Amino acid sequence: MGVWGRRLAVVVAGVTAVGAVTLPVGATPQPPTAPALGSVQERAAASCWAIKKAEPGSQDGLYWLQTPALIAPQRFYCDMTTDGGGWVLVGRGREGWKFHHGGQGTPGEILNNPAGTGAFKPAALPGDTVNGLLNGERVDALADGIRIRRARNATGTAWQEVRWKPSRLKDWSWTFDAGHPLSSVAFDGSRASGTTRDAGSNSGERRLTTYGWDRHGWQKGFAYGSAVRDGSNSATSYLWELANENSAIPFTQVFIRPTITSADFPKIPADGLPASTAKPLVANRTTATPWGVTGVVGGGTGEQNIEVQSLAVHGDTIYVGGKFEYVQRGADGPRTRQPYLAAFDVNTGEWREGFRPELNGQVWDIQVAGDRIVAGGEFTGGLVALNPETGAVAPGWKATVSHTGNPALVRTLDREGDWIYVGGQFNRIGGGSPETGPITLSRAARVRVSDGKPDGTWKPSFDGVPIELDATPDRVYFGGHFSTAVGAPARKVAVIGTTSPPTRIPGLKDQEWVPSTSTTQKQYRQIIREFGDRVWMGGSQHDFQMYTKDGFERVRGNITVQGGDFQSAVELNGIVYASCHCGDFVYNDASNYPNPTGWSNAHQIVFIGAWDAETGEYLPNFAPVLGSRAGNGPWELVTDDNGCLWFGGDMNRGAGGSWLGGFGRLCGTDSTAPGKPGDLRLSGTALTWSPATDNSGPVRYEVLKDDRVIATVTGTSYTVEAGATGRYLVRAIDGSGNRSATVAAAAVPVRDSFVVKSTTWRYAHDGVDLGTAWRAPGFDDSAWSSGPGELGFGDGDEATVILAGPTPRPMTAYFRAEFEVADPPAYRELLVELVRDDGAVVYLNGVEVGRSNLPEGEIAYGVPALTGLQDRADERTLIAFQAPPDLLVAGRNTIAVQVHQANAWSADLSFSLTLTGTR
Numbered sequence: 001m002g003v004w005g006r007r008l009a010v011v012v013a014g015v016t017a018v019g020a021v022t023l024p025v026g027a028t029p030q031p032p033t034a035p036a037l038g039s040v041q042e043r044a045a046a047s048c049w050a051i052k053k054a055e056p057g058s059q060d061g062l063y064w065l066q067t068p069a070l071i072a073p074q075r076f077y078c079d080m081t082t083d084g085g086g087w088v089l090v091g092r093g094r095e096g097w098k099f100h101h102g103g104q105g106t107p108g109e110i111l112n113n114p115a116g117t118g119a120f121k122p123a124a125l126p127g128d129t130v131n132g133l134l135n136g137e138r139v140d141a142l143a144d145g146i147r148i149r150r151a152r153n154a155t156g157t158a159w160q161e162v163r164w165k166p167s168r169l170k171d172w173s174w175t176f177d178a179g180h181p182l183s184s185v186a187f188d189g190s191r192a193s194g195t196t197r198d199a200g201s202n203s204g205e206r207r208l209t210t211y212g213w214d215r216h217g218w219q220k221g222f223a224y225g226s227a228v229r230d231g232s233n234s235a236t237s238y239l240w241e242l243a244n245e246n247s248a249i250p251f252t253q254v255f256i257r258p259t260i261t262s263a264d265f266p267k268i269p270a271d272g273l274p275a276s277t278a279k280p281l282v283a284n285r286t287t288a289t290p291w292g293v294t295g296v297v298g299g300g301t302g303e304q305n306i307e308v309q310s311l312a313v314h315g316d317t318i319y320v321g322g323k324f325e326y327v328q329r330g331a332d333g334p335r336t337r338q339p340y341l342a343a344f345d346v347n348t349g350e351w352r353e354g355f356r357p358e359l360n361g362q363v364w365d366i367q368v369a370g371d372r373i374v375a376g377g378e379f380t381g382g383l384v385a386l387n388p389e390t391g392a393v394a395p396g397w398k399a400t401v402s403h404t405g406n407p408a409l410v411r412t413l414d415r416e417g418d419w420i421y422v423g424g425q426f427n428r429i430g431g432g433s434p435e436t437g438p439i440t441l442s443r444a445a446r447v448r449v450s451d452g453k454p455d456g457t458w459k460p461s462f463d464g465v466p467i468e469l470d471a472t473p474d475r476v477y478f479g480g481h482f483s484t485a486v487g488a489p490a491r492k493v494a495v496i497g498t499t500s501p502p503t504r505i506p507g508l509k510d511q512e513w514v515p516s517t518s519t520t521q522k523q524y525r526q527i528i529r530e531f532g533d534r535v536w537m538g539g540s541q542h543d544f545q546m547y548t549k550d551g552f553e554r555v556r557g558n559i560t561v562q563g564g565d566f567q568s569a570v571e572l573n574g575i576v577y578a579s580c581h582c583g584d585f586v587y588n589d590a591s592n593y594p595n596p597t598g599w600s601n602a603h604q605i606v607f608i609g610a611w612d613a614e615t616g617e618y619l620p621n622f623a624p625v626l627g628s629r630a631g632n633g634p635w636e637l638v639t640d641d642n643g644c645l646w647f648g649g650d651m652n653r654g655a656g657g658s659w660l661g662g663f664g665r666l667c668g669t670d671s672t673a674p675g676k677p678g679d680l681r682l683s684g685t686a687l688t689w690s691p692a693t694d695n696s697g698p699v700r701y702e703v704l705k706d707d708r709v710i711a712t713v714t715g716t717s718y719t720v721e722a723g724a725t726g727r728y729l730v731r732a733i734d735g736s737g738n739r740s741a742t743v744a745a746a747a748v749p750v751r752d753s754f755v756v757k758s759t760t761w762r763y764a765h766d767g768v769d770l771g772t773a774w775r776a777p778g779f780d781d782s783a784w785s786s787g788p789g790e791l792g793f794g795d796g797d798e799a800t801v802i803l804a805g806p807t808p809r810p811m812t813a814y815f816r817a818e819f820e821v822a823d824p825p826a827y828r829e830l831l832v833e834l835v836r837d838d839g840a841v842v843y844l845n846g847v848e849v850g851r852s853n854l855p856e857g858e859i860a861y862g863v864p865a866l867t868g869l870q871d872r873a874d875e876r877t878l879i880a881f882q883a884p885p886d887l888l889v890a891g892r893n894t895i896a897v898q899v900h901q902a903n904a905w906s907a908d909l910s911f912s913l914t915l916t917g918t919r
Helices: 048-054 107-112 127-134 872-876
Strands: 011-013 061-065 074-079 087-093 146-151 159-166 182-187 190-192 198-200 207-209 252-256 291-296 308-314 317-322 324-329 335-337 341-345 363-369 372-377 383-386 399-402 409-416 419-425 428-431 436-440 444-448 466-471 475-480 493-497 525-531 534-539 543-548 554-561 566-572 575-580 585-588 601-604 608-612 634-639 645-653 659-666 678-683 686-690 700-705 708-713 717-719 728-733 751-755 760-764 785-788 791-793 812-821 829-837 839-844 847-852 878-883 891-900 909-918
Touching (some): 048 061, 048 074, 087 107, 087 127, 182 198, 308 372, 308 659, 317 372, 317 645, 383 399, 409 466, 419 466, 428 444, 475 525, 534 575, 543 566, 678 728, 686 728, 708 717, 812 909, 829 847, 829 872, 839 878, 891 909
Parallel strands (some): 363 409, 525 566
Antiparallel strands (some): 087 252, 146 252, 182 190, 198 207, 372 383, 466 475, 525 534, 575 608, 700 708, 700 728, 760 785, 791 909, 812 891, 829 878, 829 909
């Protein structure tokens, strides 16, 4: 007998527990009716489709849905009647769709007004929410595609059904007006073709366009063709026109139908979940800057004549350089002439009136050099070091560039270690203290940080002007208009070592980079920057690309349309920000301009975009609200110690139409997790906890049970379902989506029934001694009889009557059943409850786990029970004992029982068993 058999603890359980309700004979206790699937947070479904399949009678309305990607339950409007139901509404409205990833309006507007004239103002779920509904399913894998239901007449009494099936689209994108390709289009079942920008080919109802145009007042929507002219700008018309331009825009609803019926949530570790923070993007709204720079010295238009070309931060000061003429306080405030270079407080934005440099030409770049500010540009000498407080020329530092045939200028600077690297239009450079005579070179040099003295041994030669350079300890990246560098071909890009004499870095495929155009003169680079183990570059013909540092192999690319060249890039908190004179779409993973090919998605971009620094993934939630005087956009990006991104160019508007004077800032969003709630207690059905602290204001709380969030509440208590079992945890979540670590309450045990009274058993009662092999999991019992419990004979209450046979009857009956276990380590207790008449031994996966009314030692076939049970109450007594849970295995398990009579003339036999696991 095993140790578990010897330590058997027998618990006698009466037929009727104290306080129990007496049921009619044969009645089965009914559990409380559970709320319908999707009707409450705790019963959130994986999709509208799952609800419809579980409850075919479900009606249109609001339901709770939850997937691992959504994290917490959220309410959505489900169409449960059209074409089999199961559709989730993701957007609706008439004219004025923005088609932005961040959505439009609020989710509550969609819930409260899914249709009707009150729904004409467009509202759309954020793209992240739609991706959460998809839970990793590709958009182009949706069997039913994207469903568009649009009004057919001005009264909203007739409707058209359109189906789009994207041909390649992994994640959701609202930029329908960007022209996502479609593998199929159907108007009320009639096939057509096209893109999400323009589908169908006729001029009537079988046409759908999403772009804005001038006669529509640039309003976007799901417009019909030009022959549909029944619209008006009435507040109650389901068809809208600005005047009488035709191509009416109808009220439209957008649905998808993910067919997710169940979702696997990740298991929560025993010690709970750690805190998590949102991706640390800077804000989409500008932080106020009271001062700016205005005017362009000498006037002029185009990229060479804009207010700001360079920015640099030194301590608590930001230096602004360019071609501006004035510093100005506010849109209508006083202005002071201070051309080309000015300084402002990096914290308050106030003008540093004491910094008054005197320059006679545009500043193209600025670098901090110890206790000096070094500027490069088109002024006399091209290079100057200034006192950072006064702007006066700093003593002990001098560097001058010149050119024998053209005006000299310095276009780009970067400091690395003891050197400042210089690129521009010059072929002579001198300087230092004492001054060194001019050194002959071609368009690139480096000078000492300490005194400006040029290095006569490091002379890379370019045949065209470098526009951008990025210096690192072992290499310098150059991009610009050149075609040779260091005496070898260099197609607008060169990577040169920092040792003397300079040589190209070997082993790189830098000359195999992929341009967006085959026209060589339009391939010039304006950005080339190393961030971590990646190199990012961009420039002419609207491209921004990522390459590996070690081999210069292309990883990803982006093309902007309609838009412009990329001009500057910077990295902050693992995110690369890049600027361009662009304001429509960025096509991710694209090649070629002006017709992007091979792209995976398209998103909105407004002058500045954001990418994950390691993966190159575009981050569409960053979509700043910016305006540009002439559309040139930002030509410089820098960061400060406050976590702000500063941008400079011809910028004139920020958030809410606020004034910008050439430059502005976007500061970091909250990426700090709240403190953990405390003192979590579960008393009866009351779950309570003490508040969490947070640096950003009020928080909400997510209540988790077992492996998922079951509710989000604003208070510090929650009522759990009566009789529920499980492990409860709570965490705080702030307005930015940062979550605290979880705190756990005492777990309410979860009990899973593996074997129940009515389980079907295989059995043998034929007088054959089966030895011990029958107990093993792999034993073939297919020839045995079978039936549900209770099994036996002689008492009249059996669900399965075993043939008793003539006396003397068999002394032993054998029983076997199988059950499945998905996660054996999760179980800490196994409870066996046994009815036996007269004695029994129970085996789990071949190991004895308990016996009753039988002697010690090996129980052979003919061993009689110790006592012949005569009293009916004794025969019905539940024998309860614990079995070791480590006997469970993943997958199929076997429980085997041998029941012994006290003698061969017994008139009855009874057997039933339940097995319950506790997590």
